[in-house]
Amino acid sequence: QVTLKESGPALVKPTQTLTLTCTVSGFSLNTRGVRVNWIRQPPGKALEWLARIDWDNEVFYSTSLKTRLTISRDTSRNQVVLKMTNMDPVDTGTYYCARMHLGEPGFPYYFDNWGHGTLVTVSS
């Protein structure tokens, strides 16, 4: 059974760096075609894709946030880590990790497995 679970601080101060961890089970981060993503959702607002890391360690970032984001993985711990610098109150929201459907490595797919999300509030 594929599961993803987000963890991290519930409260961060403005200008601080947020570090979130996605712990996965039921699959290996090294399996060809595996692609894990971070997606966020401000309260009452739409979903926004943030970043992705692939089985071969290739990474991709949101156009508007790429200067603030770093995604990495620890395959020995089955974890994907997202760091976001210079946090602001507008970054408040629920942060999800989601796995892209495991298909042909050369093609993009939809998100078929999601974690439950972790709520992050940015406030002094």
Added chain:
Amino acid sequence: DIVMTQSPDSLAVSLGETATINCESSHDVFYTSTNKNYLAWYQQRPGQPPKLLIYWASTRESGVPARFSGSGSGSDFTLTISSLQAEDVAVYYCQQYYTTPPTFGQGTKVEI
């Protein structure tokens, strides 16, 4: 980035009636080499993560009731919920995965 625009933002439908949600992309999301539309629909109930309903614009995910159907091609898509049930109250999102970054619509809230 491809912009996804849903309409309406919200709608109220009587139990047993049909809900129709539209989604328009700013760029065609049909990939000719695979003959597929790279468009998915998700349902998000309050306090829950999104749940995949439809992919390739019209393929239902395993376990999704048959009253949910997707249609459309190119840049115009529709999610139809036939015979609306109480448990269908949720926000529905379309998403394109034709290109990176993947992008979502703003969501459509369905109420009874």
